[in-house]
Amino acid sequence: MGLPSGTRMAKLQRWEAFGCFLLISCLLATSALALTDVEVAHIVRRQLMNFPPNDELPDEAEYEVKVNGTFANHRLKRAYIGLQALKKAIYSDPFNKTANWVGPDVCAYTGVFCAKALDDKNVDTVAGIDLNHADIAGHLPAELAMLTDLALFHLNSNRFCGIVPKTLSRLTLMFEFDISNNRFVGPFPEVVLTWPAVKYIDLRFNNFEGKVPPEIFEKPLDALFLNNNRFVSTIPETIGKSTVSVVTFANNKFEGCIPHSIGKMANLNEILFLNNKLAGCFPPEIGMLTNVTLFDVSSNNFVGSLPETIAGMKNVEFLDVSRNKLTGMVPESVCKLPKLSNFTYSGNYFQVEPNTCRLPSRKNIVLDGTDNCLADRPQQKSAKECQPVVSRPVDCSKDKCSRGSSPPKPPTPKPPVHPPPPPSPVPSPPPPVYSPPPPVYSPPPPPVHSPPPPVYSPPPPPPPVHSPPPPVHSPPPPSPVHSPPPPVRSPPPPPKLAIFLPPNLGFDYSSPPPPMFPGY
Structure with a gap:
């Protein structure tokens, strides 16, 4: 040159x-x-x-x-x-x-x-x-x-x-x-x-940095690997438009909420958020991920309780919510998911654990609830560690990351601007009826069983x-x-x-x- x-x-x-x-x-x-x-x-x-x-x-x-x-x-x-x-x-x-x-x-x-x-x-x-x-x-x-x-x-x-x-x-x-x-x-x-x-x-295992452009989730991709870089970004709402079956955000510096649009990812099989700075409550829409087999949100700053809608993940096999700040009760429906083989919820502040999670009804299933605030369970946090968190539980209905999924309140009728007309033998029309808009979040749809992708056979040669x-491969948590x-x-x-x-x-x-x- x-x-x-x-x-x-x-x-x-x-x-x-x-x-x-x-x-x-x-x-x-x-x-x-x-x-x-x-x-x-x-x-x-x-x-x-x-x-x-x-x-x-x-x-x-x-x-x-x-x-x-x-x-x-x-x-x-x-x-x-x-x-x-x-x-x-x-x-x-x-x-x-x-x-x-x-x-x-x-x-x-x-x-x-x-x-x-x-x-x-x-x-x-x-x-x-x-x-x-x-x-x-x-x-x-x-x-x-x-x-x-x-x-x-x-x-x-x-x-x-x-x-x-x-x-x-x-x-x-x-x-x-x-x-x-x-x-x-x-x-x-x-x-x-x-x-x-x-x-x-x-792009994984490099030193890319800065924000991830929202447009990448509008590309018709099958797989997107962003993990182990230096991205500092929120996860955009455009993620709901993504066609990927696998996407990894792990081991970066992503922050903010999981977008509500995640429930629209119909092709999603695996998604990995672990080891970032994501926070807030989980959006109920995660229960709409009916085809997901691996869902890992460990080592973040999530708070509140696990939403009951998570029971909609009918095909999930590996579910890891460990090392966050979750409180309340572990939903019994999660431990009953039909294909679940590994549910790790250690390193949180859960206070109640149903018997189904203590004594699973199926063999070959790993349930790890250590390092929580569960009474009469071994390897738990001390009362001194639990008290500051469990005494101030987060109300997810008011949390900015999860709210908006419940129906908004109907608008309040405004008083008339002009004075009422003089008395007349004709009766006044009744006040307008305000119907609340439909809910933003609908219950999870039934699982869609799609045939496997066709084997592409173009004419030779x-x-x-x-x-x-x-x-x-998920990095090894404390045990599973x-x-x-x-x-x-x-x-x-x-x-x-x-x-x-x-x-x-x-x-x-x-x-x-x-x-x-x-x-x-």
Whole structure:
């Protein structure tokens, strides 16, 4: 690329302060092969120096690279340029994954997969890049945007630093985007909002920060992993519009309430809120999550009592409300849920526990109520610990996080503005009747039994690829441990955006959870 122009140098100066933050963030992360201070500084500086002006990649970029060899088509030539830029942006490749990234045959590169172009079945193009678990150190160059047919991008468990370039908005066919377990920093990468076909986004185990844009929950996603970053945000009401089956907020700094709109998440199977700063009472609408199998809100600041509506979670298997400030009685209906196998409510201030929770009627069910304020039960809080909380219970009907679910009061008729008319033999009409509006919260609907997602079988060649999201594992609470949930299979995208990827990625492929950190 050569030395940066005056424009790029000006941009570099504007990024100087942020570059320092990139350096610090990269140094804080640990890895199997740690980078020195000088190496990380070099990686970050290389990315900042090579950003194009105004974050726009000019079409002339392909002429800035010396190309040797003959290409089958122009798209493979542009892919070659983008891949060479990525190789140049790599500082360390301990397993030599990119050693054979030489020459025009890009379809033979390790971790690069080609397929027929969607708009021309006679043209081969680069459709996927998979460099998972390669322990590569580097950054993402702006020239990656030249791989405009890229639908799958997997960088799970590497040592990439820096930010996600805005130029990637050109990758309009992106279907699966997994950059988890790296050292990316900066705000939420809003470039993902520009991809119309994306179904799977995995950002976990990085250092992204700031707010999560409400628009992300309006995307037709199957899975969204935000956990183990530095997000400081409320959870927007748009979550009710989300089509995800799995979403993780765990181990961030989310605050505020769980929105009432959560009850509209008809496709939801697993949701993880643990270890944030969420507070207030639970909205009654959580009982409308009839398809949820895993619901974890542990280690937050929730107060009040568990709503009786939680009995509407007919399919829940793992329910964890531990380490909050919940009081009152454990609802008996919760311990009777038909598929419940693990209910952890330890570390709260519950005062009453029904016999059903003490002596479950079914075998193979774990109920953990330790560290509460339950009389005649072992391993409970002392009276001194319980008194300040249980003596001032929270009335959830008045709590800002749960109120609004009960019917509002009817309006009071206003007195007439004008004086009444003089007496007349004609009787006056009766005063208007005010009917209260219907309740905002309705009881949970019956469970919907949907058939499993169809197996996508496009005409050969080649078959499609839908990488299931990595299994989600709950961090071990005091005693029970969450077992991994079932994999998520993405339904096929719309016909015009159907993604055709090579068979060697297939349904057996998955991006495993980051191996070097505890938690999800």
